[in-house]
Amino acid sequence: MATNTLSQPRNTFGALGQLVPGLMLCMVIAAAASFVSGQYGGPKFLYALLIGMAFHFLADNGKCLPGIEVAAKKLVRIGVALLGVRIAVSDIHAIGTVGVFALAGAVGLTIGFSLLLARVLRLPPMLGLLSGGATGICGISAAMAISATLPQSRDNEHFTLLTAIGVAAFSTAAMVLYPLVVSATGLATAEAGLFLGGAIHDVAQVVGAGFMISTDVGDAATLAKMFRVAMLMPVVVVLMVLFHQDRVAAGGAGAAKQPLVPGFLMVFVALVIVNSLGWLPSEVITLSSDLSKWCLVISIAALGVKTSFEKLAELGWQPIALLLGNALFIAGYMLSVVFLVRLWSAA
Structure with missing residues (x-):
């Protein structure tokens, strides 16, 4: 009996020890990406x-x-859950009724x-769902969160990675180009904030584009973007x-025991509520x-390690067309909303 009791901690530490090499690899890649982003700019x-994709040769290492x-499937849920601290119900009120419905x-x-x-384009619906959600909500974070709701398969992992790469690229391009659109169309501060916050994919790029123009536009764009994150x-x-x-x-008997609404989503909701009540320092x-x-x-980074360029190349040109189409659609939609509101206000 005592032997069994002593063996349990050893088994636990042994299981945790098996995770260390892979986790350390992904953490070093993440640190390197953050350093490069901090020193030279660009999305980390x-x-x-x-x-991560450069280290694909380690994906099959025992x-x-x-x-x-664990890094690819579990940490994403922790990250999404903690996004709740960035959202408060008061943000929705500040946007206004028109802004809420538009976003x-x-x-x-x-x-x-x-x-x-x-x-x-004859692409799988899962790729359409991932790319649409990532473009419409909050970029890579949304892609990872939506991916966690889908049946886990190699195809869906490839679709998630492809979406993440495309969204990051188009979001960075939007950060550079959309302030020029604001200038060319003569948008006012509130209009510019609604357009940038509603059309650019990732939060960081929204902040960058908004503050390129002015502090007021940056604040308005960030507020609009946070509502999209709340969605x-x-x-x-x-x-x-x-x-x-x-x-x-897809997951067998073990998946059948999982709750319909997972724990990470309940934590997300709880953090939104607590933050809205002002209880968080x-x-x-x-x-x-x-x-x-x-x-x-x-x-x-872990998802990058698991996927190779060769497998991504096999997907063809259609996913790029899909992501580009989504980016143009949401930008055109938000510009249309801005001009319709302007006409309505002037009438």
Whole structure:
């Protein structure tokens, strides 16, 4: 009896020890990506993806594989859960009724458009869902969160990685080009904030584009973007319900025991509520937000390690056309909304 009791901690430490090599690999890649991003600019998520793909030869290594799998599938849930500290209900009130409906429409219509375009391009619906959600909500974070609701397969991992690479590239291009659109169309501060916050994919690029113009535009754009981030919660809940049986079928008996609404999503909702009530000190919000970013960067690095350029190349040109179409659609939609509101106000 005593022998069994003593062996349990050893087995636990042994299982944890098997995760160390793969986790350390992904953490070093994430640190390198963050350093390059901090020193030379550019999205650290994209750097983590590309550096991770350079280490694909370790994906089948028996010592690294367990840690890589945990980083790719478990850390993303922690990162998404902690995103809740960045959202408060008061943000929704500050946007106004028109802004709320416009931004909610951007999310729903972009996902619908992406599914339709994927069908036209003869691409899998899962890729259309991932790319539409990532473009419409909050970039790579949304892609990772939506991926967690889908049946886990190698194809879906490839689609997630492809979406992440494309979204990072198009979001960076949007950060550079959309301020020129604001200048060319003569948008006012509130209009520019709504357009940038509603059309650019990732939070960091929204902040960069907004503050390129002015502090007021940067604040307005960030506020609009955070509402789109808040839309992640209902979208993920809906997808969890829709794909529950598919996840059970793909995961076997173990998946059948999982709750319909997972723990990471309940933590996300709880943090939104607590933050809305003002119970979280600014230090806790900052720390949790930073931890969320690190978890997502490490997770995307792991996803990069698991996928090769050769497999991505096999997907062809259609996914690029899909991502470009989504980016143009949401930008055109937000510009149309801005000009319609301007005409309505002038009437």
